[in-house]
Amino acid sequence: MPKIKSLDELRNLRSQLKQEIKARTETSTTITVGMGTCGIAAGAREIMQAFLDELDRRQIDAHVVTTGCIGMCSKEPLVDIQQGDGPRITYGNLKPNMVPQIIEEHLIQGKVVSKWTVGQLAKEA
Amino acid sequence: MNGDRVNQIIDAYGGDRTSTLAMLQDIQREYNYLPREALELIARRLELPPGHVYQMATFFKAFSLSPKGEHICKVCLGTACHVKGGAIILEALEREFKVKSGSTTADGKLSVEGVRCLGACALAPIVVVDDEPHGQMSSDTSIKLVQEVVSGQVAKAPAPAEVKPAVVRAAVDLSAVPPAG
């Protein structure tokens, strides 16, 4: 194990390590994957893995969580993305190959990929 | 007692007098008590008066000068365990196994002792059998546990149901008890 020789090195190490326990620290972006039985049956696990891989590859700070059935089972797999206090955007009928484009356009450029969205929920009071 | 083993322990601390306490702890752990020969050996090796080593061995509660039983049952008598009946458990064990607190049964199988706080007060009363802590015990469960350990029925932890903390589920169970009458 290499010695840490300065405060800057310590900080660098920290930012690397932070990724590892990300699941336990809140970030401003939350990606919620619907993982009810129907979602899983529709392939939500692959979608979630695709999000995790892509976020890791691009070193993006986001919080991936799972949730139960959202209710629109015919549109599974469903994924919600919420940035800060902004609206919660729901994408439906996702396939793993759509994930990189969503991350590129939605998270990085800030443009909702409207052709794949199924609905928009205002922030709950 | 094996003189080589004691010498090893002394050497592990570089024969340093300031580590006398640590050496005694290691010997206690190895033999479950401090054999007289070991104390004499430490005194010789560290060039300390035997009385000095004896003083340490009798001052600290962690040490015993007589051998302990094959199994050791410690009943916590800290404050939380006291108010929740630790002393009653100790008495019940004394009666059941015909042994006084702080001593060993005639067959050398079991030592029973009362100890001060083991630091698991929220699970009071605590009984520790062979270093395995058990929480929320009663006289009955303790006796049963010790019987099982002594007779070799349980190698380690008992069935979880025996020691399961009762707070949450007991409340559920209680409501399930049909009202008498």
Add this chain to the structure above:
Amino acid sequence: MADLYRADVLISCLHGQSADLAPTFRQEIERRGMAGEVRVVETGCRGFCSVGPVVSIQPDGEFYVNVQPADVPEIVEETLVKGRPVQRLTYKEPTTRKSITKYDDIPFYGKQMRIVFRNTGLIDPQSIDEYIAVGGYEALGKVLTSMTPEEVIEEVKKSGLRGRGGAGFRTGRKWESTRKAKGDVKYVIANGDEGDPGAFMDRSLMEGDPHAVLEGMAIAGFAVGANQGYVYVRDEYPLAVKNLNLAIQQAHEYGLLGEDILGSGFAFDIGIVRGAGAFVCGESSALMQSLEGKVGEPRSKHVHATDRGLWDRPSCLNNVETLANIPVIMLRGAEWFASIGTENSKGTKGFCLVGKIRNPGLIEVPMGMTLKEIIYDIGGGPPRGRKVKAVQTGGPSGGCIPTSRLDLAVDYETLSQAGSMMGSGGMIALDDRTCMVDISRFFLEFLKDESCGKCAPCREGIKRMLEILTAISNGDAKMGDIDTLETLAKTVQAASLCGLGKSAPNPVLSTLQYFRQEYEQHITEKFCPSGVCRSLVAYVVVDDKCKGCGLCIKVCSQESIAGSAKQPHVIDQATCIQCGACFDACRFDAIQVIPRSQVELLPKQEVHA
């Protein structure tokens, strides 16, 4: 480098019976093909001990209690696969029986404020990486690269931090005295010799977040000018010793201990010394004697340890909880810390809330919270049908505060004025089944065993007080004895050598102050209303209330109770040992405590065993 996981399963209660849980979880997760996305982490104490082993699933924070290996497949299936809580295992609010799924929604946690225990239960204590990931050692880095020792001391002084081990001495002043003391070689000592029966915060801290203690020590070392530190740990805490050892080793590998830390030129090393079961070694001078490899007897304090302590060198001794506050103060600033708490007691305090209470466990609250809030809102009040009678704080050096004064705010001065003390943080709820004479006797018996015997007032005084208390609880005392007890107590308080002796009479004095009539009742009526002092009481069945359910027959270890179903039961006074198990078990208040002298007046009853 970093593998990303979607969820972490955090398992705590390493002290209890959770050893099998982690392997079971790992197996099940592997079996379901989720090994790459869910990680199992064993963490330290979450403080909610009465319901352990406790498992929480992050990031959603589902929180399961009393988890057994057999529950694992269901948790994995429902929560990790389907994202649903397992209602059966969630925590249920004792009063409403409402099921609560999320950790933060549980009232037990809601009122708490976690500074010292910021990481316990959230990070893996055996991983320095996790500690660094949550900002660990950043405070040390900041101090070493941008502050002078004087500035560090100034910051600690401004924060208002006081010693968490008992007396509440101002930490900044202690550091300053050590800094100013003459000598090239100085020491920092962390006191983890948690000897108070009924307290286990220090254990949880050393087990659950050992690096926080080490970082605090290194900062202290820099501030006072020491290059060597020692942690003195109770030998009864094997896991704390293990995790501290591992933490020291990891910190060395990263260069966060040892020579030239973070390129600053500052060198600091830490060693661990195990205690051996002597309460008096929690006292600073006795602890240092013991560190030197001698018998732990206190010495007279005309010379302060900050001038001549360990091996006659200037030594700065702080409690481990005090030290764990330091990194946070350095990072967030003295003003922030000083904004928490009361005028003279800043920050938070960890307490071990135990005894006759629904939610016993480890809690951390801002100074100034009232005892009432702690006992009822966090602790959930006393168990079914019982009443809180008093709260004991400060261990054997503290006292009992009666229910009528539960609106007291918890800080150093308020507790002292009420005849108790903050102490190291034991807080024991006593109910109407606790006898105040017995509790005094309990503490004095403890202190008699633990008195080192060096000075006469403590050695002899405690013994004589114990004799009087024993006579009172056996019914052999006369009225004047209470006055003798009080005089003795005040003498021991005034004349003893060390803090242990000076505070030893506190349990007696505080119970006399608030519960004198209970002492008198033992003497004049020869009766112990709590049913604890056995020679004075008898247990009898109240016929109209007894439903004949047979529960008391089951719990009686003496087989002294007989009776057929649905008929009033009878206790055989000849064989009854007055343990009170039947009283505690009965759900219909059908068992009554009466003075022993009245047993002969009872109508003769046949007992059919």
